[in-house]
Amino acid sequence: MKTLILVRHGKSSWDYEVSDKDRPLKERGINDGHLVSTAFKNNDIKIDFAFSSPANRAFHTSMIFLRNITFDFNKYQVQEALYDFSGGSVQEFVKNLDNTMDTVIIFGHNHAFTSLANTWGDQYIDNVPTTGLVQIKFDVSKWDELTKGTTEQTIFPKYLK
Template sequence: MKTIVLVRHGKSSWDYEVSDKDRPLKERGINDAHLVAERFKNENCVIDFAYSSPANRALHTSMIFMRNLGFSLNDFQVNEALYDFSGQSVQSFVESLDNKLNTVMIFGHNYAYTSLANSWGDQYIENVPTSGLVQIKFDVAEWSGISKGATEQVIFPKHLKQ
């Protein structure tokens, strides 16, 4: 069994004249990431390793999750392949993961994450929103063999706000 946890970065700010990779999170993005991370923590899912896009907004979101989950940064890496919007690079990255890892969390971007959630999962998702989390389980022994899995969990900020 292999499980992927896709997390789209939190809401970013367009208030600064910086490159796309350097765009920071808005306050709402920070708050939503904390909200989703806290809810995910209650699921007691054991993550073997976590990876993030190098973009500031994805990296900041990943750090919020890592802190909330009490996750060791020894099991965390930034990877350029996750700075992808189509999903092709992310898919290749996931398919080449070390098979010793069973559950991996990755932080990145749309359109890639909505596309992958729909092609890998068995539940249609119109759009993975900012700070949205989608967990998909595959009945395979190797990452290279993933295709269609079961969408086990979807946590979106709007579902947690009252």
């Protein structure tokens, strides 16, 4: 069994003249990161490895989230392939994961995450919102065998407020 957890970055700010990769989180994005990670922590799921897009908003979201669930940062990497909006690069990245890892969490971007949640999960999601979490379980032993899985849970900030 393989489990993939997709977390879209928190709400970002457009208040600064910086590149897309450097856009920071808004206060709402920070607060939602705490809210979603606290709700997720209650599930007590063992994560083997965490990956983040190098974009500031995704990286910052991952730091908030992983600290709140007391994650071991020796099992964390920033990956350029996750700075993807279509989903193709993320899909290729996931299919090439080390098969010794059973549960992986990825922090990244839309439209990629909504597209992959609908491609791989069994519940249609119109849009994964900022700081939205989608957890999908697959009945396979290798990441490159992923096809359709079961959407086990979604945690969206608006339902926690």
